[in-house]
Amino acid sequence: MGRLTEAEAAGGGASAARSAGPPPAPLPLTFTSPGCAATMASSEEDGTNGGASEAGEEREATGKRRRLGLLATTWLILYNIAMTAGWMVLGIAMVRFYMEKGTHKGLYKSIQKTLKFFQTFALLEIVHCLIGIVPTSVLVAGVQVSSRIFMVWLVTHSIKPIQNEESVVLFLVAWTVTEITRYSFYTFSLLNHLPYFIKWARYNFFIILYPVGVVGELLTIHAALPYVKKTGMFSIRLPNKYNVSFDYYYFLLITMASYIPLFPQLYFHMLRQRRKVLLGEVIVEKDD
Numbered sequence: 001m002g003r004l005t006e007a008e009a010a011g012g013g014a015s016a017a018r019s020a021g022p023p024p025a026p027l028p029l030t031f032t033s034p035g036c037a038a039t040m041a042s043s044e045e046d047g048t049n050g051g052a053s054e055a056g057e058e059r060e061a062t063g064k065r066r067r068l069g070l071l072a073t074t075w076l077i078l079y080n081i082a083m084t085a086g087w088m089v090l091g092i093a094m095v096r097f098y099m100e101k102g103t104h105k106g107l108y109k110s111i112q113k114t115l116k117f118f119q120t121f122a123l124l125e126i127v128h129c130l131i132g133i134v135p136t137s138v139l140v141a142g143v144q145v146s147s148r149i150f151m152v153w154l155v156t157h158s159i160k161p162i163q164n165e166e167s168v169v170l171f172l173v174a175w176t177v178t179e180i181t182r183y184s185f186y187t188f189s190l191l192n193h194l195p196y197f198i199k200w201a202r203y204n205f206f207i208i209l210y211p212v213g214v215v216g217e218l219l220t221i222h223a224a225l226p227y228v229k230k231t232g233m234f235s236i237r238l239p240n241k242y243n244v245s246f247d248y249y250y251f252l253l254i255t256m257a258s259y260i261p262l263f264p265q266l267y268f269h270m271l272r273q274r275r276k277v278l279l280g281e282v283i284v285e286k287d288d
């Protein structure tokens with residue numbers, strides 16, 4: 001798989017100037033699905049070039065909806081509205097909790113049901129990719145969603161002593177702001193009425209929120225380590241009749257280490273999406 005920038009595809013001009021600079025380094029993981037190339041190639045926009053661009057955007061959105069089918073589009077609109085509402089409820093609950101109590105202690109306990117419900121519901125994002133109704137790669141969605149599910153169920157839910165750590169608030173705030181923006185972006189896009197500030201927020205907030213969320217997650221896992229070591233939770237010791245052993249403590253250490261290769265992949269993927277959507281750079285997949 002090779003990647004072609006708009007400058008290469010169009011042979012230069014204003015677009016070339018926009019996408020000037022060194023081409024992005026090829027990544028070991030391919031993050032765009034083959035089915036996604038045509039959509040990407042047709043989505044040139046910069047939000048500033050007036051009527052022609054808007055008309056083009058509208059045509060593109062209508063075309064996209066036709067390709068998707070009414071059922072899939074309706075489902076995605078309902079799904080995205082539900083997720084936007086869910087994360088808004090969570091955000092409001094967090095702000096209210098803090099304003100009433102003046103502390104973050106007890107915050108996780110008070111919002112955990114809503115968090116678990118909506119974050120678990122996000123598993124459908126992997127299904128959306130698998131059945132091809134969204135062009136995101138299964139790998140990107142899989143890493144993103146599974147790391148969140150892991151944080152919610154196998155770390156924060158299971159290890160009660162860490163629930164009041166400040167780091168939990170850090171990732172909760174980062175996730176909540178991101179998801180309200182992301183799901184409202186998808187909803188308005190599907191409805192073909194995307195306010196520019198939502199598009200802008202979707203492709204700028206992550207620059208800060210992604211690292212903030214990752215720091216929160218890593219500090220939370222780190223805080224869990226002594227407890228996991230002491231209790232031996234989720235671990236299987238030898239000897240046993242299956243002759244298998246598993247140490248959750250080391251599993252957590254490996255998980256923390258896996259952020260080093262995986263997080264930059266997600267971050268650079270988002271930076272590429274940002275260039276495509278906000279700066280109008282087109283990335284065309286071509287077979288070698």
Ligand SMILES: CCCCCCCCCCCCC[C@@H](O)CC(=O)SCCNC(=O)CCNC(=O)[C@H](O)C(C)(C)COP(=O)(O)OP(=O)(O)OC[C@H]1O[C@@H](n2cnc3c(N)ncnc32)[C@H](O)[C@@H]1OP(=O)(O)O
Nearest residue numbers: 039134135136144147150174178186206209210213262273
């Ligand atoms: C079991 C143990 C596992 C341990 C694993 C350890 C791994 C550790 C590394 C992982 C670190 C993750 C940390 C993370 O949890 C921290 C945070 O999240 S902090 C908060 C900040 N976070 C973010 O900003 C996250 C951003 N993430 C995302 O946006 C997505 O999750 C991602 C999958 C990365 C997005 O990628 P995508 O390619 O989908 O971007 P786009 O939004 O531009 O969408 C591309 C096209 O798909 C269409 N689309 C996608 N979803 C929908 C939808 N629901 N409805 C409608 N359309 C959708 C979208 O419109 C685009 O279409 P087009 O290209 O045609 O315009």
